[in-house]
Amino acid sequence: QQQVKQSPQSLIVQKGGISIINCAYENTAFDYFPWYQQFPGKGPALLIAIRPDVSEKKEGRFTISFNKSAKQFSLHIMDSQPGDSATYFCAASYYGNKLVFGAGTILRVKS
Amino acid sequence: GAGVSQTPSNKVTEKGKYVELRCDPISGHTALYWYRQSLGQGPEFLIYFQGTGAADDSGLPNDRFFAVRPEGSVSTLKIQRTERGDSAVYLCASRPGPSYNEQFFGPGTRLTVL
Numbered sequence: 460q461q462q463v464k465q466s467p468q469s470l471i472v473q474k475g476g477i478s479i480i481n482c483a484y485e486n487t488a489f490d491y492f493p494w495y496q497q498f499p500g501k502g503p504a505l506l507i508a509i510r511p512d513v514s515e516k517k518e519g520r521f522t523i524s525f526n527k528s529a530k531q532f533s534l535h536i537m538d539s540q541p542g543d544s545a546t547y548f549c550a551a552s553y554y555g556n557k558l559v560f561g562a563g564t565i566l567r568v569k570s
Numbered sequence: 571g572a573g574v575s576q577t578p579s580n581k582v583t584e585k586g587k588y589v590e591l592r593c594d595p596i597s598g599h600t601a602l603y604w605y606r607q608s609l610g611q612g613p614e615f616l617i618y619f620q621g622t623g624a625a626d627d628s629g630l631p632n633d634r635f636f637a638v639r640p641e642g643s644v645s646t647l648k649i650q651r652t653e654r655g656d657s658a659v660y661l662c663a664s665r666p667g668p669s670y671n672e673q674f675f676g677p678g679t680r681l682t683v684l
Binding site for chain 2: 500501502505552557
């Protein structure tokens with residue numbers, strides 16, 4: 460019940476295209492859903508996050524879509540750029556406790 | 571401002587040795603977390619401090635792992651009798667306080683046990 464399942468494992472997108480990464484969770488107690496971006500040799504960096512009372516949140520080229528009834532959320536990267544090439548992790552937590560992470564998606568944006 | 575810092579950035583040790591990994595959280599952050607990230611996987615929770623006390627240590631894999639945060643700021647993760655399976659990147663994160671959800675990660679310590 461603590462798992463967060465993430466797909467796809469890897470993704471190749473053309474420059475200017477839309478990258479879409481999906482996550483699903485089981486624990487309905489989760490109340491915070493962040494996305495992290497990680498470059499090789501670096502720690503995860505918080506990209507964008509959403510609470511379950513909102514269905515969508517947009518920050519620049521990054522959008523989270525949240526479907527509470529389906530227990531799914533996704534990250535959309537618009538106008539993907541080569542500099543977006545990284546590993547992306549979805550995560551979930553409740554009441555500020557530990558983050559439960561997905562397995563990660565390796566994104567490569569081809570120029 | 572300064573982010574979360576971790577030292578050392580790399581640690582190579584031999585099987586059976588003792589190691590200490592240090593985390594300096596963002597100044598003023600009351601919550602501190604340790605995670606472990608194996609190659610090609612997402613970070614896995616180890617332990618969470620709120621102030622000086624461990625609020626949740628359910629992720630520590632066994633009694634060889636121990637962490638302290640004596641003054642509510644810097645934390646040290648201690649691993650006794652290291653095993654090759656302990657090789658991973660150990661990540662520290664801090665959170666401003668009870669009213670916030672955001673966790674900010676440090677660069678990690680890469681531990682290699684030979």
